Amino acid sequence: MNTAVAVIATVVLIVRFKLNPVIALVLGAVYLGLTAGLGVEGTVDAVTGGFGDILADVGLLIAFGVLTGAMLHRAGAIERLVATLLHACGPRGMPYATAVTVGTALQSIFVDVLLVISAPLARRIAPRIGDRGLPRMATALAIGLECGIVFMVPGVGAVALAGVLGVPMGQMLIAGLVVVVPTVLIATAIMTFLFRRGWWDPAKDEQEPTWAGMDAGPAGQDDDRSSGAGTAAADGEAPAGNAAGDGTDGAARVPEPAGAATVVADASGAGPRRELPLSLLFAPLLVGLLLIAAGAVLDAAGVVHPVLVFLGEPVIALLIGLVGTTAVVGLSLGREVVEGAVGDGFRESGQILILTGVGGSLATTIANAGLGEILGRYFSANTAAPLLMVWVIAAVLHVAIGSVTISAITAAGVLAPVAPVIGLAPVLIALAAGAGALFAVHVTSNTFWLLQSLLGQSVRGTLKTCSVGVSVASVVAILLILPLSLVF
Structure with missing residues (x-):
């Protein structure tokens, strides 16, 4: 009962009173600890210990991942x-290629930066892929972004879930990859089928893109970074592909494919500098991700x-990836670009680290309150029921809060104590929580408004491409996760 009150109170503080999620999560953890009989000292130990334990596990991983993404962004790799x-997949395969690439290879890029850059590019590509190009590209982008966050290491949600539940990062990487690729492909195919059957009215579902439109969403509800900070474009940065001032203009053009090295102007203005092949940038x-996967195997x-x-x-492994990317970007664009990327990465990773830490505080307090023994009485060794319960809890929390990361971590923390009682693999809880947290991305989400503004959709159109599209992915994911209980 006390756990339910703590979770509901946290949701109310965030949604009704617009309290910062970090403060609300700490207050919920403190309330639960005191009312569950942990005492003052036990409560403080749970809150501070949980914060420190999860950051000890995943803090450097998040920082290295974000810094690597900042380097790639500054290099114009996206x-x-x-x-x-x-060029490689052709117009017909572009939505599927976009969903898979954004959901896997690009998850080190800070999500708002990735969205601000990729959305204008997707919009310019849309007319070239045939009938209903805009909704198909918008849906593919939304599905890839959200699924990658919770399933694919080094996505911040996936790393945080692994830290809260004590899942080996290599296992999370492999299991997440197994889930995310078929999920985004199947969900994109389902939505493509619906759009081709007439579930899209350009007159009502499309409008001229407007950079100011992104401010229409409620401030402080950040779907993926879960903080009160504004978006990259809303903060006065260049709206399309130039969020970090790298000189690219994603809204103006789709660049030609770059296979071989070319000569480009130095970002510092000192003269031409050799642009390295795209394969070398990534x-x-x-290599870092392959090392993690190999270690798990x-x-x-x-x-x-x-x-x-x-x-x-x-x-x-991620340190090797970061050092290598830094060297490659330095050779390609110079020291000034590297220094700018490091500054971007530090700013972006700070809020993610704090949120992840307080999520660990709540999860540890729930575990110390003895919730595992209570819930264990209601679940048998059949793993389907608890996995579905994790999905439902995460889905309900996401509908209320509008934050993928917070809802996933909270749901995982609530049912994490069940794992040792019934022998449920923690990685399954992590995947189920991530899948549930994808359900019903709607108007409380910052990502919703960015997709609406940058892709030239009406609110009605964005409800179709983003809300329905990602919800379809949520359902597809849990249907794929349930059979994995036979393996883990």
Whole structure:
């Protein structure tokens, strides 16, 4: 009962009284600890200990991932990647390629920056992919963005969920990849079918894009970074592909595919500088992710080798990715761009780290309150029921709060104590919580308003592409996750 009151009170504080999510989560954890009999000292230990424990597990991972993404953003890698995908996949395959790429390879990019850059590019590509190009690209972008956040390491939601539940990062990476790729493909295909059957009226569902339109959404409700800070474009930065001042103009053009190295102007204005191939820009990050996955596979196979174990540690693997990306971007654009990217990354990662930490505080307090034993009485060893319950709790929280990250972490924290009682693998709880947190992205979400403004959709159109599209992905994901209980 006290847990339910704490969760409901946290939701009310955020939604009704517009209290910052960080403060609301801490207050909920303090209330639960005091009312559950932990005492003053036990409550403080749970709140501070939970905060420190999760950051000890995932703090550097989040920081390294965000910094790597900032480097790639400054290098203009996203625009070049979109052009390459269009060239390789053709117009018909572009929505599917966009959803998969955004949901996997680009998850190190800070979500608002990724959206502000990729949305204008998607809008310019839309007329080239045939009938109903705009809703298909908008849906693919929304599904890829949201699914990647909660399923794909180093997406901030996936990393936070793994930290709260104690899931090995390599296991989360592999399991998330297994879920996210079919989820985005199936959900995009379903939405494409609906749009081609007439579920889109350009006269009512489309409008001229307006940069000012992104301010129409409620301030402080950030779907993916979950903070009160404004969006990149709303904060006065260039609206399309120039959020960090890298000189790109995503709204004005779709760049040509860049396979071979070319000569471009130095960002500092000192003269021409050699632009490296796109594959080389992404290579360090991909190497880091492959090292994490390889470490998980070797661990499962019982292979123990000091060098392999060291390189497969997520912190070391992402550090290698960050150092490699820094070197590549430095060679391509110069030291000034690297320094600017580091500044961007530090600003972006701070709010994510604080939110992740307080999510760990609430989860630890719930665990210390003995909720696992109580819930264990209501669940059998059949894993379907608790996984569906995690999905429902996360979905309800997301509808109320409008934050994917907060709802996923809170739902995972509520049912995490059940795992050892009934033998449920924590990675399944993480995946189910992530899937539920995707349900019903709507007007309380900052991502909703960015997609509406940047892609030239009406509110009605955005409800179709974003709210319905991501909800379809949420349902598809849980249907894919349930059979995984036979494996984990």
